[in-house]
Amino acid sequence: MRDYTILILGGIVLLLAGAAWRSGGWELVLAGAVGGVKTLLLVAPLLLCAFLIAGLIQVLLTQDKVAYWLGEGSGWRGIFLACIGGALIPGGPYVYYPIAAALLRAGASLGVLVAFVSAKNVWPVVRLPLEFALLGPRLTVARLLTTFLIPPLLGFLAQALAGRQVEAIRENLK
Amino acid sequence: MNLATFTLLIPAGILFAYAWRRGDGSHRRGLAKGGRTLLSVLPLLLLAFTTIGYVSVLLPQEGLQNLMGPDSGWRGLLRAQGMGMLMPGGPYVVLPLISTLYQLGTGLGATITLVTSWSSLSLLNALWEAHFIGWRFTLIRWTLLLPFPLLVGLLAEAWFGGTS
Numbered sequence: 001m002r003d004y005t006i007l008i009l010g011g012i013v014l015l016l017a018g019a020a021w022r023s024g025g026w027e028l029v030l031a032g033a034v035g036g037v038k039t040l041l042l043v044a045p046l047l048l049c050a051f052l053i054a055g056l057i058q059v060l061l062t063q064d065k066v067a068y069w070l071g072e073g074s075g076w077r078g079i080f081l082a083c084i085g086g087a088l089i090p091g092g093p094y095v096y097y098p099i100a101a102a103l104l105r106a107g108a109s110l111g112v113l114v115a116f117v118s119a120k121n122v123w124p125v126v127r128l129p130l131e132f133a134l135l136g137p138r139l140t141v142a143r144l145l146t147t148f149l150i151p152p153l154l155g156f157l158a159q160a161l162a163g164r165q166v167e168a169i170r171e172n173l174k
Numbered sequence: 175m176n177l178a179t180f181t182l183l184i185p186a187g188i189l190f191a192y193a194w195r196r197g198d199g200s201h202r203r204g205l206a207k208g209g210r211t212l213l214s215v216l217p218l219l220l221l222a223f224t225t226i227g228y229v230s231v232l233l234p235q236e237g238l239q240n241l242m243g244p245d246s247g248w249r250g251l252l253r254a255q256g257m258g259m260l261m262p263g264g265p266y267v268v269l270p271l272i273s274t275l276y277q278l279g280t281g282l283g284a285t286i287t288l289v290t291s292w293s294s295l296s297l298l299n300a301l302w303e304a305h306f307i308g309w310r311f312t313l314i315r316w317t318l319l320l321p322f323p324l325l326v327g328l329l330a331e332a333w334f335g336g337t338s
Contacts (some may be wrong), residue, residue, distance in 0.1 A: 005218065005262070005263050005264075005267065006217060006218060006221065008262065008263075009218065009221040009222065009225065009263070009267060010221060012225055013221055013224050013225055013228070016225060016228035016229070016232065017228060019228070019232055020228055020231060020232055023232070024231075028231055031227075031231050032224070032227040032228035032230070032231045032232070033224055033227055033228075034227065035226075035227035035230055035231060036223040036224040036225070036226050036227025036228070036230075037220075037223065037224070037227070038227075039223055039226055039227065039270075039274075040219065040220065040223040043270075045179050046179050046182060047212070047219070048212070049179060049182035049183055049186050050182060051208040051209070051211055051212040052186045052190070052204070052205065052208045053182065053185055053186050053189060053208070054207075054208055054211060055204045055205060055206070055207035055208020055209065055210075055211060056186070056189040056190060056193055056200075056201070056204035056205075056207075056208065057189065057204075058204070058207050059193065059200050059203045059204040059207055060189065060192070060193055060200060060204065092264060093299055093302035093303070094302065097302055097303055097305075097306035097307060098306055100306070100307060101306050101307050104307065110311075110314070113307075113311070114314070114315050114318070117303070117315060118294065118315070118319070121293045121294035122290060122293060122294060124293075127265050127269075129182050129185070129186075130265055130266075130269055131265070131269055131289070132181070132182060133182060134269045134270055134272075134273040135269065135272065135273050135276060135285070135289075137181065138282075138334070139276065139282060139285060139286065142282060142286060142330050142333065142334040143286045143289055143290070143326075143330070145333070146286060146326045146329045146330045146333065147286075147290055147322075147326050150294075150319075150322055150326075154315070154318055154319060154322075157318050158314060158315065158318055161318070162314045165310060165314060168310060169307065169308055169310050169311045172308045172310065173307070173308065
């Protein structure tokens with residue numbers, strides 16, 4: 001997955017460098033690259049902190065712990081716990097989707113599952129330091145406040161509108 | 175040292191102290207884990223930031239401000255939502271890019287719509303989800319979530335748009 005991303009990103013960089021060359025010659029090609037590296041160096045101390053926090057959280061909080069914690073909660077309590085679990089769980093989609101599938105197998109409702117995935121998407125504790133470092137405090141705080149209700153709200157909506165679909169979804173799990 | 179670095183040093187220090195107090199080597203493992211992650215994404219970060227350098231010198235600021243600037247209205251938010259869905263890659267690639275767009279003139283609301291749309295409606299992510307849980311689930315979650323990035327952007331503009 002990552003190698004694939006590197007290839008795509010490398011291709012984009014080459015295309016952009018080509019575009020820079022066409023509109024401003026080698027001077028602009030150099031200016032773009034230097035500008036990028038300068039920005040990286042500027043945020044380097046912040047990135048170091050962000051990665052330190054992410055590493056520590058991942059060691060202190062394992063995926064098993066979160067899954068155990070979530071258990072077979074149901075109703076509003078289950079949705080609430082799923083929001084916290086989703087926010088805290090570290091790892092990319094190849095980590096939390098298998099966990100979500102495991103929760104589903106263990107009997108979680110549709111609302112719990114939707115709340116879990118949504119919380120991972122909008123309140124991810126491990127990603128927040130990076131977001132804070134790159135986008136700044138004002139934007140990060142504004143985003144957290146405006147998206148605050150999404151995970152529980154979406155969990156309730158999913159449960160109320162499509163809760164009965166959960167059996168069909170469970171049956172289709174590999 | 176700027177304020178943002180200082181603000182991040184506090185949780186880092188607290189977590190490190192907590193891990194160290196546990197006395198089971200968690201603090202060392204946490205450091206190592208963070209370092210390994212950083213090293214493994216370093217090539218990605220370099221490429222992402224080079225992209226940013228080029229976007230900064232090539233993108234006409236005026237054009238961007240017309241498309242997604244603070245005065246671009248709900249159309250700007252809609253563009254941001256569409257762009258977010260198409261953005262490929264994890265936070266190490268996408269967040270630096272979004273931060274550049276923000277510095278080049280994307281409005282606060284549009285930037286928040288962009289982050290929300292990328293993190294919750296990204297098509298690449300939907301593929302992972304459908305693979306592990308199934309299309310039916312993805313369809314339900316995706317449909318319910320669809321209006322939210324736009325709404326969140328509108329809310330952010332209304333609440334925080336005035337101050338800068």
